[in-house]
Amino acid sequence: MLQQKLIVAISSRALFNLDASHHIFETQGMEAFCRYQIEHENEILDPGFGFALVKKFLDLNSAFPAQPLVEIILLSQNSADTGLRIFNSINHYGLAISRAAFTSGVSPYAYIPAFGADLFLSANAGDVRKALAAGYAAATIIAGATANTSEQLRIAFDGDAVLFSDEAETIYQQHGLAAFTDNERKHAHQPLPGGPLKGFLSALHRIQTHFDQQNLAPIRTALVTARAAPAHERVVRTLRAWGIRIDEAIFLGGMDKGPFLQAFGADIFFDDQKGHCESAELHQITAAHVPHGVKNQS
Template identity: 80%
Template sequence: MSKQKLVVAISSRALFNLDESHAIFETQGKEAFCRYQIEHENEVLEPGFGFQLVKKFLDINKVFPGEPLVEIILLSQNSADTGLRIFNSIHHHGLAITRAAFTSGVSPYGYIPAFGAHLFLSANGEDVKKALAAGFAAATIVSGPVSNASDQLRIAFDGDAVLFSDESELIYQRQGLAAFAANERDDAHKPLAGGPLKGFLSALHRIQSRFEPDVSPIRTALVTARAAPAHERVVRTLRAWDIRIDEALFLGGMPKGAFLKAFGADIFFDDQTGHCESAQMHQITSAHVPHGITNQSKT
């Protein structure tokens, strides 16, 4: 079934606001954290950065009640004991989440393939890095939880090092814009290799393919710093993958935030923190994909 439906895994700190209990964990240790969670397990948690996104994902299932198109999985470093508060809050908020892995402090990314998840969203950057290093699609939610008023789920992606590999970005970083432009012009008919979120986009496309474009519950956008003539290779790559992107914005280095606002993005995925910050300035939920040469150079 996981091959037919979209499966998104999310951490408890991305789904709910656990800042208070996490601060106790950081300052007083695991035992104090566990004690606090058990003492407060009947207190409902407030939404976190990923809450509205999850709600919109689950609302897609209302279209085909007997055949869910999306499943949300909880992957949490809580124990089953402290996880009771998480599930109590899930029930209170009416979220149809029934499957979970509680790992008692161990990074839960190893369960991504077992659940068949196409994407792992977490508030823990280290967990995300481990997931990406293992070959799984993952991103760190760094802002939110503002959601656009539309019922349609709108997801925006950067291109290089997110949907596509960082092969072209590598040339840009090491040889400059002129070398990058020349390479993209010469290789315009050579499809780019897939990046970490290609499989997630493909799973979104499978859902979109069941609807006419004007009534689809999902709308996607590519929002890239590329400009002509480097746009051609991107267009031909998506065509070779047989994946639909509803909107493509080639910004030539302009800040992305205002364009994401105009698109009405519920979430934006980018490998560069500066673009995530630009999205945040325009009240767009953003997720950092710490992948590729740009992130390697910072470590």
């Protein structure tokens, strides 16, 4: 059934490189943009930042062809008319994407719950902020890289304000590291509230349970966090309380995340701070910004 799948919604600009047509839209307006797309609708688009990730998600379905585990939904601000070029490109690359919403310039985030999407990936930061404000898991793809050559899909997450709420991060920002550490030690047995991507991680975990973990599972997850001991304990106990297994946990104590993401071989990394996303990009890791929490309130 549809609701049992992992469902990822992606924008057309995250899936394909639409820089040329987007530049025309910004400089010449909607009419010129529509004319350009129609004139070039038989020209295949180059892959965008999220293309390799989508390809790996769809490849997971080869293990269960009768009941696919993953579905990709297209959410696009194009019109149905200009969207023909996008579907021509989807067909060219053999991507199994059949469901879509074309909204003719209006933010498509309202269709996230209608499709039952566990995550919305977009190149439009405004759309992502609207989705997060409405309570939906979303991230802005701000950097791309060549995909990890392994067939395994590897996804890395920051902790606070991404998988977890920004409750502890707020204490750190307002009162400093000592207060943060003291708070986490005192509340080590109290699970952290969930953050915007908790549901997505839960859906990934659900997919992982279909595979034998003694062999090479097709999905591997990692928590890559600036936390260090003793603040690690609350994280471990929180994931245990949620009933979610995460394959690797890396507690960096403030070290640069980029080299560790490279060592993990992440296909994508989600973080609430753009600086960490930029570090990932420097190490050839596709990065997605989650503009949530105290660090993004301004």
